[in-house]
Amino acid sequence: MPCQLPADCLIDIFENLYDDKNTLYSCLLVNSLCCETAVRILWRNVWKFYNNNKPYISLSIINTLIACLPKESEEILHKNGINIAVPIQKPPLFNYASFCKVISIYKIDVMIQHTLKKYKKQSITSEDSKFYLYLLSEAKIHLSNLVKLRCDSDICPKFISHNLQSLTINFRNLFSKWIRDLISSQNNLKILKIANLQYISNYEYKEIILSLTKHSLTLTRLTLKNCKITKQFIAMFKNLQELNLDQNDTFYQLQNAYFSQLKILKIVYYNSYSSKDSIKILFKFLEINGNNLTVLYIYNNYYEQSLNLALAKYCPNLKILYTYIRDEETLKLILNNCQYLEVIEFCYDGREWLDSKIFFKVLANYSQKYFYGLILDFYSRLPIEELYQDLKEFFINWQGRTSQRSLSLIFVISETYYITKSAKINMKDIKLLIDKYKKFSIIKKFELKR
Incomplete structure (x- = not known):
């Protein structure tokens, strides 16, 4: 009689297959225990299977989630003129939505639009997508387990998870107060990615900064993309381990800042009227924090030798490096000084x-x-x-x-x-x-x- 591996062993094995979706999918067919174990991992971030060139994948995911809807939500669908006969003959084996740990509002929106087109609904509006999102939140999705969320600032669904560890927000001209509440209500937020913060008003900006204060000691990874920020606030995140900045305008935030646990720094800077001041700030930042850095990415559109000399001098413990290198002696200096590279x-x-x-x-x-x-x-x-x-x-x-x-x-x-x-x-x-x-x-x- 074949020996059955215990569930804990299967979990460890299947976790190593997380990025190999084909192999992980085949594990569903082995036996019931393998199926129960693998399905939770597959559905943890089901949105990663989204492929714009393969709309049938989107259709399959949305149909499965709709099949998990309770009768009450189906009635709401019918009352609103949305009659979708989901081609699933039997009740689903699992409440698949309860396994979701990651939600991408953007991908949900696109998948829903694919579904609506499939069922020949003539007019597709943003309200349709928000309405569907509401229905999915009613499908007994255990969003208290949600750990990762990506969304726009104008989204206002009927749920808030307080256990997010990773939050990505793309700010738009429309701003929902729900976003402020979402940020401030988190209990253990570790990763925050913000894009296009300049699109909101000064009052809304102050509200966001205030809501971030709560996470000054828990946040370990911060990414700011296309954010022209007028008030210094990055320095309050004392326990940052990774920092990503993509604009010269945010570099002054680093002035005299010290992060005792910062290991990864990724920056993008451009040649502009403010680039000289930015270089001076980055030079000083590396002098203060460089000894702790193990990963450094400097993306730039013009050569700045002084920055390479600074990293060679102040970052002796680097393990991974990307920088614009143009002369032989600078490369030799970096390789000689960064002995752990x-x-x-x-x-x-x-x-x-x-x-x-x-x-x-x-x-x-x-x-x-x-x-x-x-x-x-x-x-x-x-x-x-x-x-x-x-x-x-x-x-x-x-x-x-x-x-x-x-x-x-x-x-x-x-x-x-x-x-x-x-x-x-x-x-x-x-x-x-x-x-x-x-x-x-x-x-x-x-x-x-x-």
Whole structure:
């Protein structure tokens, strides 16, 4: 008689399959225990299966949720002229909605519109989507278990979860007081992402900042995108471990700020009239906080050597780095000073970046014993013959190192990249080269991302 693994073991196994939806889906068919375990993980963030090119997926998810509606909600549907005969003959095996830990209002809205089109409802308005969202909240969805929510500031559904750990809000011209209450009512908010905060009035802005005060000690990750903020408030989040900023206008928030637990900093800055002041602030920020940083991403549209010199001087414990590198000596300085560096990301097709041959040569000769990861970005073109030769020389040089770790190599390729038609080398040749050095244990892992 076959031995049945206990539920705790199955949970641990299936959790490792969280990003492998096909394998996880096949686990539903093994037996009842595997089914009960896997279905909870699949439905935890069911919205990640959304695919704009595959509307039948949206239809299937919404139909399943509608099938979970109680009779009272079905009657409300009929009274409002929405008659949907869901093609599910038997009652659902589970209350699937109760397994949801993540809600994306945007994706719900799009999925519902796909469903309405399928059933040939002539006029589709935002009220339809809000109405459906209300019905879903009535479908015995245990939103007290919800841990992650993405929404716009004009959404005002009939539920509020007080146990969110992650909240993403895209602010629009329309502002709902529910958003303020949603923020202030959370008991253990850890991750906050805010976009387009400048679209609200000064009064609403003050209300939002006030509601955030409650989370000054619990928030560990903060992202501000396209937020021209006039009042300093970032410094109140004393326990931040990750900070993401994408605009020069928010950098003054960092002035003289100290975060004892900050490990990850990701910033985007542009060349503008205020860029010199921004550089000075970032320079000072790295001087104060750089020693604790392990991950640093600096995305910029022009070269600023002083910032690279600052990170080489003040960030000795970096493990992952992305920055605009244009000269050989600066790269050597970074590799020598950041002795714990494990991964570096490099824009291979950046015309104003450091020459690729020099980059690979310096990397092979000056990277320290912990280094193993290389991420190459291709935004517009893929000079494949040049890449082939660069990689071949780099692998040979890496093979000759006295202290060597097997490499992890990742290509990040834009959807709009192009390869010169006259090229005699193609991606298959690149993969064959990589496979050759895998056999020599020079390369441990290769991944292609788009």
